[in-house]
Amino acid sequence: MRGRRSTALGPEGAMGMPRRRGNGPLNRPLNGLLNGLLNGLLKGLMALAGLLSTVSAATAAGPSAFSMMSPQLQAMQRDDSLNPGMLWVLDGQARWSRAEGTAGKACADCHGTTPAERLRGVAAAYPAWDAATGRPINLGERIAACRNSHQGVREPSAPDALLALEAAVAHASRGQPVTPPEDPRLLPWRARGQALWQQRIGQLDLSCAQCHDERVGRRLGGSLIPPGNAAGYPTYRLEWQALGSLQRRIRNCNTGVRAEPWMPGSDELRALEVYMAWRERGLPVEAPAVRP
Numbered sequence: 166m167r168g169r170r171s172t173a174l175g176p177e178g179a180m181g182m183p184r185r186r187g188n189g190p191l192n193r194p195l196n197g198l199l200n201g202l203l204n205g206l207l208k209g210l211m212a213l214a215g216l217l218s219t220v221s222a223a224t225a226a227g228p229s230a231f232s233m234m235s236p237q238l239q240a241m242q243r244d245d246s247l248n249p250g251m252l253w254v255l256d257g258q259a260r261w262s263r264a265e266g267t268a269g270k271a272c273a274d275c276h277g278t279t280p281a282e283r284l285r286g287v288a289a290a291y292p293a294w295d296a297a298t299g300r301p302i303n304l305g306e307r308i309a310a311c312r313n314s315h316q317g318v319r320e321p322s323a324p325d326a327l328l329a330l331e332a333a334v335a336h337a338s339r340g341q342p343v344t345p346p347e348d349p350r351l352l353p354w355r356a357r358g359q360a361l362w363q364q365r366i367g368q369l370d371l372s373c374a375q376c377h378d379e380r381v382g383r384r385l386g387g388s389l390i391p392p393g394n395a396a397g398y399p400t401y402r403l404e405w406q407a408l409g410s411l412q413r414r415i416r417n418c419n420t421g422v423r424a425e426p427w428m429p430g431s432d433e434l435r436a437l438e439v440y441m442a443w444r445e446r447g448l449p450v451e452a453p454a455v456r457p
């Protein structure tokens with residue numbers, strides 16, 4: 166798999182973090198990175214300026230990991246006939262009109278003949294507040310709730326089906342600006358997510374912000390550090406040879422700093438997702454993105 170990637174994509178084949186898990190080479194650039202962080206007040210102020218410019222640029226439209234990718238990889242994302250993520254979208258669109266569960270209902274029975282017909286833009290406004298559970302839920306959880314309560318399907322019996330449906334619904338919002346709901350009940354979650362984003366974790370003692378705000382565009386081993394946006398998820402990752410969720414991606418970054426990964430569906434991931442949507446508000450939905 167490794168050989169196939171590097172033949173097809175050249176140097177980008179080396180960009181997957183988890184591949185270096187447990188290897189020495191990760192430490193060298195990180196030592197440099199940490200020294201850089203300790204380089205006095207001036208550098209600190211420069212990092213802050215960098216952070217501010219990252220946030221304002223992200224709100225305007227970029228930078229995105231997309232703009233940092235090779236032309237081949239960009240073409241793969243742009244062209245639906247080359248984008249492997251479209252296989253999941255097509256599967257999700259087929260499932261959309263299929264009656265399922267004890268209620269024998271299809272998504273289409275309640276939400277229109279295609280996801281784009283009535284749910285366009287909806288994915289751009291998740292995570293949203295869920296009154297039933299009294300907490301924020303992401304798009305995948307929202308769809309799982311519909312399958313459960315409206316179709317009578319028992320999850321997680323079919324995680325693949327759920328991911329495909331999520332891809333189809335997210336794809337229906339492609340190009341729409343990320344628009345986090347202005348619901349005051351989300352505010353404490355956003356604050357908690359922001360604190361987590363800035364909290365140093367793992368044996369490498371690094372925060373999300375130290376890479377994704379302060380070191381965007383720099384190299385970490387063979388990888389370019391992207392802004393860490395969520396708008397392309399679910400994303401097809403060459404490293405995975407599959408479509409995967411944002412939570413899976415974040416857990417990869419947990420492992421990258423040798424931290425205990427947060428559990429799927431944990432409050433930590435929930436809070437982070439709320440904060441990340443706010444941090445990248447205005448960026449266009451890219452799902453399904455293609456990433457190294």
Ligand code: HEC
Nearest residue numbers: 180181182230371372373376388389390393394415418457
């Ligand atoms: C040591 C630096 C580092 C830290 C710390 C880090 N990441 Fe990452 N992250 C990366 C790199 C490098 C990539 C890209 C990997 C690749 O290209 O394969 C990445 C990718 C991502 C992506 C995918 C972006 C996209 O456009 O597809 C997200 C989302 C993300 N990280 C979130 C987080 C979160 C949340 C945290 C904190 C819990 C975090 N990261 C901590 C280095 C880091």
Ligand code: HEC
Nearest residue numbers: 270271272274275276284287307308311312315316330334
């Ligand atoms: C029997 C009708 C019914 C079926 C079948 C159904 N839903 Fe829903 N869906 C609803 C209702 C009603 C809501 C509003 C929230 C609630 O009351 O559960 C909703 C909400 C949603 C939302 C959030 C919309 C928003 O504006 O935030 C999404 C996304 C969604 N459904 C996707 C799906 C998908 C995908 C399927 C098929 C797997 C599906 N639903 C099946 C009735 C249905």
